[in-house]
Amino acid sequence: MRPPHPWWTRRAALLFLLALGAATAAQAQWAALRGRVTDGADAQPLAGASVALAGEAGERLGTAADAGGFFALTGIRPGRYALTVSFLGYAPFSDTLAFTFAEERTLDIRLTADEAEMAGIVVESERRPDRRAAGLTAIEPSALARAPLPDVTYDLAGYLLTLPGFVAPGDRGGQLFVRGGTPTQNLVLLDGMPVYQPFHIVGFFSAFPADLLAHADVYAGGFGARYGGRISSVIDVSTRNGNKQRVVGAASIAPFLSSVRVEIPVVRNKVSVLASVRESVIERLSGGLLGREFPFRFGDRFVKFHAFLSPTSSFAATALRTFDEGNVAGTAGDAERRFSTWRNEAYGGRYTYLPAEAAVMTQAAVYVSRLESRYRLTADDERRADIDGFNAELTFRYLLGDVQLHFGIFGNTTRFAFARNGRPRTGNANVTGGGGFFEARFDLGRRLRLTPGLRLQSFSNGVRTALDPRLRARWLPRGPASKTEITAAWGLYHQQIIGLNDEQDVTDVFTVWAAAPERRPLPRAMHLIVGARRRLLPWIELSAEGYLKRLENVSFPRFSKALADDVERFVRVAGEARGLDLRLEMNRPAFFARVSYSLGAVTYEPPAFDADFGEAFAPPHDRRHQVNVLVAFARGPYRLSLAWQFGSGLPFTRINGYYERLTLTDPDDDAFRTASGETFVSRGPAYRGRLPAYHRLDVSARRVFTFERVVVTLQAGVVNAYDRANVFQYNFFSGERVNQLPLIPSAGLKVEMR
């Protein structure tokens, strides 16, 4: 029997601690500056604000404020320095500071908006392209406004679907596939809290509206060591804090969704509460407005409490609840069959501290996440699956000159429950896990930046410890002025908690979360990403990114070729997702356009003993070609957005035909000669067919009326402007074809008090 922790993992940990101690000691004799940067108007942290020190002797030190607005500079040699803190759209802050040996200074810097610049700031900020590196797209909330939605507010879900490599099997169901990874292989975090099924049943919407978003880091692969537990992608969403200066809020109404948001400064400049309620209205309006039923109900509730406890510490508590229900096949009035319900709950608290005695940002956090899923297949067959997770983590971010270290420890425990009426199959289980990660960022000269990392994870259930090395790199061939940027990422990933889902039926979004089988290899993946970005003109950027994901031990539902519509069992398959994303992005003050093409292929290798699958096959989310065109015009208070999406057909299993199956179990029973049987479908080889291509044009126009303290936005738009009959599902058993949304006009009104 092999020991749970190989000798070299212990030795690596020891070396890491020794190196860290030595580096810290070397820095201790120099001065340090830390603090936070906030918006002087509402005390919002200004993530990414530039903090620069220029010494009299010419030495320069700099850093950027993190998501909480905190920054730290260490290794400051004694002397006088010019401090400059700047952020786009704000008047820079300057001061002169003198440091002595080992001096510790803390600053609370409030930037004020530069009114002269503010008129152009909307356009200016939107001109910033999404920050991208290998696999990563860092999304600012303003970017979300480019994607036209049938709603006056914006949402991360609608925007993600305009990015290459993101595939949804339809405009409903809340399933998002990222570069070959399935929804249950995506790690979705909201302020650090895992959210198991965050996308609403109507595909435009998620639990992440633009109004709440501070920023989102979306890794389509190749994510660093601070993320774990999933093998495909990470969507890490950070919400903003409530206004700490005055009470503000907004209310909106549109055919799909209505919302109310309020922000209250509980203690001025220190403590705020942000609350949001969104609830669908489409299920009530669709009959009269659209002339057809749209029986989906969804919504979410969000509350965030944030407090600056001191200039170097803060506390945030976040709560989220979502609900979704409906028959994903869209059959109105059939509440007894194929009816899906899911409810997320997530609660978390984070304490962030920048201690005076060390240049380390410390963060302690606990999160509780829960998902309740129900699926009523028939009136007497309801399936229930629950997952409850508790996560705790303690992370540190060291700032050692040009080297940044990020490391931490974490632990989690997860409970699963599954029950199915009508069949004696009920399960309950618990798994626990824990481990640590370490990530370092080195700038080797002015051209190369390396971010190696290591994640060590231990699991219960007799699963061996996993050690996942990761590496991210960026190379600027001509230094910071380079027009070309090469990025790459590589890593190994393991996943203990798996989601079992009937991927062959897009209307069945019911997911059973469970622990990976005991004493068997965990699902795992290897990612390799290489990308290049080049600025062709100051306002045109071309990027290309190739990726490879090798998957192993992935659970996949196996259908009998002959039997009826039920998963026979799950088999473990190996697979590979590979592809190339090309993206051309144009930014002008009043014009934004992005054209992207994604060439991808996902193939699964079935187990050798399972002859029914035949050879390698493409799973139902294998979209080979994808084109996204996103265009936004802005002129004064007017904005026009267009999004055209094209996706080649997804695989499906074609059939030989239908037949009636008779029951023969007794040679003395000759009833088969005249019996009528049960209809079965005879399936052909798995996934050799392709559905028709998908394409759709959405258009949205809006006009903003700005008053002294109120902003009114009117929106009008149309989804599926040329009324393409995009197939959502072809039901073999009823012969019925269910299409995605037809042409739907929309109009919305939003009133915002600022």
Added chain:
Amino acid sequence: MRRGMRIIACCLTACAAALGLAACDDAVAPLLDEPEAFFALHGFLDTAADTQFVRVEPLRASILDATDGPLEAVVTSTHLQTGATTTWRDSLVTLDDGRTGHLFFARFRPLPGGDYRLTVLRPDGRASEATTHVPEAPAVQPAPPSGDAFNLMQRVTLAGLTRPVREVDVHYLVSSTLTDSLRTITFVYRDAGRRGAQGWDVDLFLARDLRTIRRRFVFANENDTTLTFFGLSMSFDLPSVEWLAPETPANIAHGHGFFGAVGRHTVSWRLDAEAVHTMGLVDQQP
């Protein structure tokens, strides 16, 4: 600027071309162009029957299409050891739900131990096929009887059998010593036995059966008390392997359903003379 415009123009042209191509077709083609299965067939060969039956249904293109039409198919069976081929005849039967179905039949008695291939052939030459092996009668290995007059029993092994037999009946051929009126008395053992080292073991409860025989037997008079024992036999059904998992048949190619066989066999053996005597019978076994 001009270069940027050229890039934009290229992209828009590519998008327009993609749209033009993609917009052509939005139809779903659920049926395979080259299907791999053609018929559903349900039936079995029975060694005890003079006429064999199998229901045949072509795979339908639509789930709603359950029309009663003619079936263009030729059904044949071939005894693979000899190559003898039998053509089956179609008959229309009224099903339980009022529709009509195609019940093919052939007048022959399958040979135990034979392998048969059933072929359902379409006019275009495509066919569904199923093969089955008709179970032959196993060799019988009777163990020496054990026990005394009150619990005498005997284990009989059907050699080489690894799967259950069903509908086991045990037949005693006896007569009154006085009248010589020969009678066969049958005991139903149903799905008796269990898997043993040499085959399928069936335990016969001879003493218990004899007590029942004595109660049932109609004697001529008070002096008629002795029975003569002429022999012992056991009949049983031996289904083919397909009956073990009838919902997942592996013997049908290019089709679905069920096709199996059943051997209905009788085996006999000579009971040990001492055991006959212990039971108080007069041994007259041939």
